Amino acid sequence: xxxxxxxxxxxxxxxxxxxxxxxxxxxxxxxxxxxxxxxxxxxxxxxxxxxxxxxxxxxxxxxxxxxxxxxxxxxxxxxxxxxxxxxxxxxxxxxxxxxxxxxxxxxxxxxxxxxxxxxxxxxxxxxxxxxxxxxxxxxxxxxxxxxxxxxxxxxxxxxxxxxxxxxxxxxxxxxxxxxxxxxxxxxxxxxxxxxxxxxxxxxxxxxxxxxxxxxxxxxxxxxxxxxxxxxxxxxxxxxxxxxxxxxxxxxxxxxxxxxx
Amino acid sequence: xxxxxxxxxxxxxxxxxxxxxxxxxxxxxxxxxxxxxxxxxxxxxxxxxxxxxxxxxxxxxxxxxxxxxxxxxxxxxxxxxxxxxxxxxxxxxxxxxxxxxxxxxxxxxxxxxxxxxxxxxxxxxxxxxxxxxxxxxxxxxxxxxxxxxxxxxxxxxxxxxxxxxxxxxxxxxxxxxxxxxxxxxxxxxxxxxxxxxxxxxxxxxxxxxxxxxxxxxxxxxxxxxxxxxxxxxxxxxxxxxxxxxxxxxxxxxxxxxxxxxxxxxxxxxxxxxxxxxxxxxxxxxxxxxxxxxxxxxxxxxxxxxxxxxxxxxxxxxxxxxxxxx
Numbered sequence: 001x002x003x004x005x006x007x008x009x010x011x012x013x014x015x016x017x018x019x020x021x022x023x024x025x026x027x028x029x030x031x032x033x034x035x036x037x038x039x040x041x042x043x044x045x046x047x048x049x050x051x052x053x054x055x056x057x058x059x060x061x062x063x064x065x066x067x068x069x070x071x072x073x074x075x076x077x078x079x080x081x082x083x084x085x086x087x088x089x090x091x092x093x094x095x096x097x098x099x100x101x102x103x104x105x106x107x108x109x110x111x112x113x114x115x116x117x118x119x120x121x122x123x124x125x126x127x128x129x130x131x132x133x134x135x136x137x138x139x140x141x142x143x144x145x146x147x148x149x150x151x152x153x154x155x156x157x158x159x160x161x162x163x164x165x166x167x168x169x170x171x172x173x174x175x176x177x178x179x180x181x182x183x184x185x186x187x188x189x190x191x192x193x194x195x196x197x198x199x200x201x202x203x204x205x206x207x208x209x210x211x212x213x214x215x216x217x218x219x220x221x222x223x224x225x226x227x228x229x230x231x232x233x234x235x236x237x238x239x240x241x242x243x244x245x246x247x248x249x250x251x252x253x254x255x256x257x258x259x260x
Numbered sequence: 261x262x263x264x265x266x267x268x269x270x271x272x273x274x275x276x277x278x279x280x281x282x283x284x285x286x287x288x289x290x291x292x293x294x295x296x297x298x299x300x301x302x303x304x305x306x307x308x309x310x311x312x313x314x315x316x317x318x319x320x321x322x323x324x325x326x327x328x329x330x331x332x333x334x335x336x337x338x339x340x341x342x343x344x345x346x347x348x349x350x351x352x353x354x355x356x357x358x359x360x361x362x363x364x365x366x367x368x369x370x371x372x373x374x375x376x377x378x379x380x381x382x383x384x385x386x387x388x389x390x391x392x393x394x395x396x397x398x399x400x401x402x403x404x405x406x407x408x409x410x411x412x413x414x415x416x417x418x419x420x421x422x423x424x425x426x427x428x429x430x431x432x433x434x435x436x437x438x439x440x441x442x443x444x445x446x447x448x449x450x451x452x453x454x455x456x457x458x459x460x461x462x463x464x465x466x467x468x469x470x471x472x473x474x475x476x477x478x479x480x481x482x483x484x485x486x487x488x489x490x491x492x493x494x495x496x497x498x499x500x501x502x503x504x505x506x507x508x509x510x511x512x513x514x515x516x517x518x519x520x521x522x523x524x525x526x527x528x529x530x531x532x533x534x535x536x537x538x539x540x541x542x543x544x545x546x547x548x549x550x551x552x553x554x555x556x557x558x559x560x561x562x563x564x565x566x567x568x569x570x571x572x573x574x575x576x577x578x579x580x581x582x583x584x585x
């Protein structure tokens with residue numbers, strides 16, 4: 001059975017090809033990091049996997065079905081996506097925002113069910129944002145705001161979570177907070193999480209599987225200890241680096257680096 | 261908190277009813293409550309056949325324009341969107357003027373069809389101008405709408421000056437409800453029912469597309485479908501309003517912001533409040549227009565723009581430190 005995969009994906013913006021005939025498979029139950037230089041197609045790939053970007057060729061397979069065979073709401077029940085720089089009206093409260101995550105389960109004419117309230121509450125607790133439930137999102141700090149949006153995607157109760165650079169614009173402690181949250185969601189709620197990350201050391205430390213993109217194709221994929229090598233860094237990022245082992249986290253660590 | 265908000269809607273409704281009664285009774289002549297039921301008197305006929313359609317038309321147009329404004333602001337993610345900024349009013353206007361010049365019969369059916377056609381064509385052009393490779397650009401929508409509506413207004417003024425018919429179109433250009441009859445009232449009532457039905461049915465979907473595109477798509481929203489529904493509601497509401505009441509400024513832009521001052525929740529929670537507020541505001545303007553310079557009438561469009569403008573300046577002043585996030 002194919003859990004989640006892209007087959008022969010090609011995506012164009014106008015005449016410009018972003019992703020070229022890509023084949024990629026995502027192992028169930030893991031945290032999968034998408035890494036690669038700017039313009040390598042990470043966000044575009046994520047957009048295609050969530051059904052947002054139109055495919056020129058190929059198909060996205062989700063649980064043995066093509067993605068577009070699902071209705072929009074059914075797809076949202078299986079697959080939640082948090083794009084880069086999410087925006088919502090600043091005056092709505094965290095609770096209302098998280099409630100949007102229940103849209104895929106709600107029918108027209110009906111009001112919110114008890115199940116929706118429970119799911120919203122649970123999502124806020126899991127994302128550790130429940131103390132701000134009645135705060136307008138404009139009043140939140142960057143890290144709190146990001147956790148509120150993550151809570152919204154958790155309310156979708158989907159097995160797969162796509163996160164596009166959820167740590168951008170956050171300082172180091174808040175970056176770590178989000179990444180640890182991602183790991184908890186994976187280990188305890190058993191979600192498969194595909195995450196675009198810029199910081200390579202964080203990718204090596206928090207992901208079970210790394211997908212390295214280079215000019216719209218996949219250059220490397222595998223466990224961090226296998227693919228996070230000086231060879232890969234030179235090949236994909238054009239940096240000369242020394243990779244050692246992080247003695248505490250037991251993962252590869254980029255030590256010294258410079259452009260080639 | 262929730263209770264307070266319900267009180268807001270209820271008090272708006274009570275205020276609306278009071279205004280409605282007063283609007284029926286007050287005007288060039290004032291009537292007494294007993295005239296409502298004195299079926300033999302002339303006053304009875306005036307109240308039910310002249311005043312009622314007029315007041316009801318003002319109430320409905322107020323509700324429709326306010327809703328249209330809020331819908332556009334929600335679907336374009338732009339707090340200053342307004343049917344008139346997007347040229348929808350101007351398009352309906354110009355179509356009406358051209359139709360009249362070309363000798364199309366000035367019946368209700370033709371007025372409404374023309375207004376709808378003009379509104380829809382204009383919106384289509386503005387919409388196409390604002391499409392980019394990455395979908396609809398809210399900034400382009402406002403820019404092209406503003407420019408195109410200026411262009412259409414210029415043509416409309418030009419035509420009415422060249423054909424020396426500006427007096428006949430006075431009602432379109434300044435807006436007002438004098439001379440509204442029962443047929444127009446029924447038309448507006450039916451339109452209101454359709455629009456209210458559509459809005460209630462799609463309220464949750466419209467709320468979701470108030471987020472940015474990729475986010476609402478990820479939540480399971482069919483953006484193109486819902487945005488089209490919202491646009492159809494806006495075009496219907498605006499063209500119906502223009503066909504009966506002419507150009508009435510401010511309501512679409514200002515009323516949603518005023519309601520936002522009292523209730524900051526999202527679309528699905530506030531659209532009824534916005535419609536009620538729009539009704540109350542336009543009935544109030546219409547009453548003032550009849551009362552302030554008796555026995556003459558003031559132009560309603562101008563009055564609502566002055567009143568609303570004043571309101572908005574006060575609102576912006578009060579909000580000066582708050583920023584839309």
